[in-house]
Amino acid sequence: MTAPVAITGLGLLTPGGEHTDATWKAVCRGVGTAARDPALAGLPVDFSCRVPLTRDALDQRVGRTAWRMSRNAKLAVLAAREAVHDAGLDPATWNGDRVAVVVGCGLGADAVREEQGKRLDERGPDMVSALTIPQLVPNMAAAEVSIDLHAHGPSLAPATACASGATAIALARDLLASGQCDVAVAGATEAAITPLTTTAFWRAGTLSRRADAVTAASRPFAADRDGFVFGEGAGVLVLERTEDATARGAHVRARLVGCGSTSDAHHPTAPVPGTPGAEAALRTALTDAGLAPHDVDHVNAHGTSTPLNDAGEAAMIARVLPHRPSVTAPKGVLGHGCGAAGAVEAALTVLAIQHRTVPPIANLQAPAPEFDIDCVTGQPRQQDIRVAVSNSFGFGGHNVVLALATSS
Structure with missing residues (x-):
């Protein structure tokens, strides 16, 4: 740790x-x-x-x-x-x-x-x-x-x-x-x-x-x-x-408490069926932080709006975090910034923790019926967030999850 x-x-x-x-x-x-x-x-x-x-x-x-x-x-x-x-x-x-x-x-x-x-x-x-x-x-x-x-x-x-x-x-x-x-x-x-x-x-x-x-x-x-x-x-x-x-008396916005990185070693563009690499990255980040899955209050999803990625990520979130933490996906508003996305979304996760607010997923009334996750829709949701995770997945099978927590 x-x-x-x-x-x-x-x-x-x-x-x-x-x-x-x-x-x-x-x-x-x-x-x-x-x-x-x-x-x-x-x-x-x-x-x-x-x-x-x-x-x-x-x-x-x-x-x-x-x-x-x-x-x-x-x-x-x-x-x-x-x-x-x-x-x-x-x-x-x-x-x-x-x-x-x-x-x-x-x-x-x-x-x-x-x-x-x-x-x-x-x-x-x-x-x-x-x-x-x-x-x-x-x-x-x-x-x-x-x-x-x-x-x-x-x-x-x-x-x-x-x-x-x-x-x-x-x-x-x-x-x-x-x-x-x-x-x-x-x-x-x-x-x-x-x-x-x-x-x-x-x-x-x-x-x-x-x-x-x-x-x-x-x-x-x-x-x-x-x-x-x-x-x-x-x-x-x-x-x-x-x-x-x-x-030095700095204002601490939040803390980075854990990181997890894995490789699918499977395909240049497609995720592994069942997303074991993404799951391993999430579990590694939580272990690195000394946290259990039930400690996670909020997920900033990679959420690309592609059929394969969203299906795999939603299933992984539901499997590892069955207590249904709130889920947002900024790409609904910002589009997919590719290499920049993980940093932008980490910063937005920090702001969600600070402001105790989860932004809604744009253009979504409700998640697809097969997705058992708590997507925030319509309006921002006020929520006390102690621990959040930010998911990032890339072509080549790169999986990175950051675990962030309040400043105290």
């Missing part, structure tokens, strides 16, 4: 808003953010969930270094700045040698690859940007955050598909536990909504085709769910050892 760590800062940029409070309000409203996407015009799926910031607005907020960054790096830098400020820390005065950065991604800077490939084909080698590789490599969001925050400790960029954000947070906890840092800035980013990537997801059969009602397209745990809505965003948390946070 690893000692709990304090979560002292949050930073979010999502389709729900440009900062943490806006995203929280959006998920509590329970209205989907999907909209027609001009960049996808003419494709079989032409809608997505984007962060409501234009390129110019994003560049203005990032500042003078924006010219060299891809969109996913910019989102990560802004989320990290918000999280560090929220934690009451100042990169100008902290000991950067003791600050770690762990920022994952699932797909990386796909827009850069597509844009520069088009330049090569249409305009020749001389028109390919010299910044292509520094923008394209998947570690660059973590690197740009480290540069921006003057953080000289370990810098890692985990890529476990849609579990990347949760993996990053678990790794950050381990860095703190091993003494390799005193502060960990951890999370994930994704900005890969491009014509090619969207078409590839469509060809794989994972996207919703509900073109007649795009805001209602993402429907986690609904009987008529037909796939996810492609999203983007960034989520960053600041983690510290509890004693360090207490000593």
